[in-house]
Amino acid sequence: MPEHPIRDGAAVFDALDTVRILPLLVLDDAEPASATASALLAGGIRCAEIALRTEAAIPAIAAASRVPGFLVGAGTVLTPDQVDATVAAGARFIVSPGLDERVVVRARDLGVAVLPGVVTATEVQRALTLGLDRLKFFPAEASGGLAAITALAGPFPTVRFLPSGGVTEANAPDYLRSAAVFAVSGSWMASRDAIAARDLSAIEGAARRSAALARDPR
Numbered sequence: 001m002p003e004h005p006i007r008d009g010a011a012v013f014d015a016l017d018t019v020r021i022l023p024l025l026v027l028d029d030a031e032p033a034s035a036t037a038s039a040l041l042a043g044g045i046r047c048a049e050i051a052l053r054t055e056a057a058i059p060a061i062a063a064a065s066r067v068p069g070f071l072v073g074a075g076t077v078l079t080p081d082q083v084d085a086t087v088a089a090g091a092r093f094i095v096s097p098g099l100d101e102r103v104v105v106r107a108r109d110l111g112v113a114v115l116p117g118v119v120t121a122t123e124v125q126r127a128l129t130l131g132l133d134r135l136k137f138f139p140a141e142a143s144g145g146l147a148a149i150t151a152l153a154g155p156f157p158t159v160r161f162l163p164s165g166g167v168t169e170a171n172a173p174d175y176l177r178s179a180a181v182f183a184v185s186g187s188w189m190a191s192r193d194a195i196a197a198r199d200l201s202a203i204e205g206a207a208r209r210s211a212a213l214a215r216d217p218r
């Protein structure tokens with residue numbers, strides 16, 4: 001387990017620019033973490049964010065980070081200490097529901113990519129001031145969805161968004177057709193229940209369908 005981070009801050013963006021899907025995983029138990037990562041990989045998705053919403057998150061990040069070819073990040077990261085703990089466990093990028101400058105600075109200090117959540121023009125401006133132009137748009141559906149992203153893209157043409165929150169297999173293509181969206185994120189490919197039930201064939205199938213629609217979001 002690396003005590004210090006791999007300095008590859010762009011790796012997640014390389015992966016997301018290709019696959020355009022970021023699964024969000026919530027695990028109640030770390031045991032299915034590597035099998036879940038392998039199922040996503042088999043379905044064509046090579047990265048995921050494990051949310052720090054359960055006790056199992058850190059050991060799950062450690063387990064998923066050992067799956068060859070899989071890029072694991074930490075989600076729901078709210079504090080600099082959580083950046084330290086998740087990066088030490090193997091997280092190679094950091095995702096937050098909102099924008100906290102301390103989290104951004106710590107992730108940057110450790111050389112890992114950071115994707116803070118924004119909704120408003122004010123938050124986008126704060127992110128730009130911090131030198132960030134790839135931002136999560138959360139909670140996407142509850143905050144105006146694609147119409148809100150399109151409106152923000154007017155004054156902020158250099159910013160690209162990762163909508164998350166209410167994104168599904170049904171509405172993902174709409175988001176993915178937007179030039180202002182670099183990828184979409186959500187839990188629909190590997191739900192908490194599917195992971196807990198070790199329903200690996202369902203996870204692999206949903207990953208395969210989602211990867212296909214991201215390649216050709218008509």
Ligand SMILES: O=C(O)C(=O)C[C@H](O)[C@H](O)COP(=O)(O)O
Pocket residue numbers: 024051075076077095096097138164165166167185186187188
């Ligand atoms: O807590 C975080 O850091 C998050 O990243 C929030 C998640 O992106 C959304 O909660 C996913 O929403 P659903 O796909 O609707 O389940």
